[in-house]
């Protein structure tokens with residue numbers, strides 16, 4: 001769940017039309033038109049990605065007149081399918097996968113099952129990845145991958161690709177590095193317990 | 200009763216309240232005294248900074264540490280990126296780290312004739328934080344307009360590693376050579392578990408969001424830092440890596456500066472030193488009785504300092520964080536393992552340090568997801584402006600759902616003393632060389648420190664080293 005109380009505002013006199021904001025926005029809510037950045041005010045989550053990266057400080061976050069909450073409700077009939085998708089992606093359905101918004105795997109899985117097939121659509125539907133914008137991209141890509149979806153990449157550099165998980169590390173690598181303190185198998189055991197926890 | 204040590208000064212930053220709004224520091228409260236690290240642990244090494252020699256001691260130590268470093272691969276026509284992180288600037292006011300960076304630059308130019316030496320400074324989650332430090336320390340002028348803050352959502356570059364493709368930041372690797380400049384304090388031991396501590400920035404402040412997400416979501420609570428090793432070992436990085444220079448830290452300050460062309464050799468030494476220097480104070484923290492904690496430092500909630508140790512370590516101090524058998528009470532992995540009923544999904548997840556009876560958030564920044572802390576420990580935020588700052592932060596929409604506001608620090612303390620029934624106070628305010636605490640807690644720390652020291656030296660240190668495959672005798676040679 002994400003409470004949205006802020007909105008990006010562009011100072012058009014300062015904007016140089018460089019498109020940095022467009023390339024980082026996790027919900028594709030800002031676009032450069034006629035060399036000036038324009039915010040889709042309905043869609044903007046006030047995450048601050050654009051404001052933090054604009055090279056000429058043309059963007060400010062302002063209070064919204066109409067604060068709102070983003071939350072993707074799970075329909076009870078979908079619960080089994082949602083749980084199955086989470087576990088296929090190696091998450092417990094209740095596992096928190098975005099620390100900023102406390103979004104749990106089940107909410108993202110439900111959004112994916114409802115047809116949200118890119119990280120950008122999922123962010124807009126659930127609010128995930130609109131806090132720090134850093135830590136939750138892999139869980140999103142993992143859940144899409146488990147659903148058999150290869151998401152279309154946006155033109156910017158919102159994200160690049162799926163990366164390895166513990167389960168992808170081969171025995172040779174494990175063997176070579178476990179003496180130095182990396183406990184891959186112990187961690188897999190912890191994860192498996194979490195994934196299969198009865199709740 | 201000894202006077203409190205002056206706390207670290209507040210900093211003007213977009214991530215914190217205006218320093219003028221900070222009316223009173225916790226060290227000014229009645230009954231607050233200080234203990235030095237040396238009093239607690241007499242074998243604490245002497246520091247070169249802070250000292251009377253000031254930042255000159257850092258310059259001298261950096262030049263000396265570089266004497267045995269090979270820079271011959273750098274030719275005058277090459278470009279070099281000195282890679283830095285925000286962390287170093289938070290140590291002891293930031294002057295020591297800044298001086299180390301400047302000296303490394305000057306030495307590269309002097310010894311190689313290469314003038315295209317740039318500064319690339321990475322961040323945690325406050326994407327403009329190092330831009331603020333670059334400005335405050337006039338590093339852009341020093342680097343002749345070639346200093347840049349870089350963030351994990353900036354343009355990336357794929358890096359092929361032995362576990363698959365990971366992603367670095369383009370601006371970190373856009374030079375012929377990279378020089379890795381960091382600090383050795385154990386800091387986020389809950390994340391890296393003091394395994395490959397010196398390598399971590401390759402998986403973090405020099406890395407793209409995908410890689411950082413791999414670290415915190417994909418590779419597990421004790422495998423996470425392998426992300427950094429995988430990137431550092433890649434052919435791409437190995438071709439560019441020239442050398443590393445570190446501020447070698449102890450809880451009392453800067454012990455020295457160390458440099459090497461071999462990062463793993465440096466890593467082994469710093470892993471050992473980190474366990475030795477920080478093992479005792481963190482273990483002592485785990486032995487303390489019920490107390491009130493004060494956050495009073497220019498950093499986000501988990502990163503405020505007491506005797507060189509961050510608050511996140513105290514949150515986990517009920518468990519031996521250096522023992523790899525155990526899971527940390529606070530990491531993002533453990534945070535993720537709490538179900539909707541607020542309870543861990545599996546019983547193996549340890550609770551946060553139950554000795555923390557109340558937290559007074561007198562001065563700490565936003566810009567890091569911190570709701571976990573206010574959810575698990577009763578928290579009073581001093582001043583509405585600070586509460587509003589947390590609520591405006593996109594990473595902390597829920598922090599104030601679990602915290603209350605007091606108008607003044609005095610009102611917050613009066614409430615905390617009454618409700619907790621303890622007079623013990625531990626302040627995370629960056630006091631250099633020691634800790635500001637209540638008289639009662641100072642007494643307890645001084646009593647317990649010798650017992651802890653013996654336990655660490657004789658019992659824990661051998662376990663910690665063995666788990667990391669470090670042979671102290673071989674290291675001494």
Ligand code: SF4
Nearest residue numbers: 015016018019021054
């Ligand atoms: S990043 Fe800033 S300058 Fe560039 S297009 Fe967006 S608003 Fe304009």
Ligand code: SF4
Nearest residue numbers: 025044045047048050
């Ligand atoms: S980056 Fe964030 S704040 Fe900026 S337009 Fe997109 S959603 Fe809004």
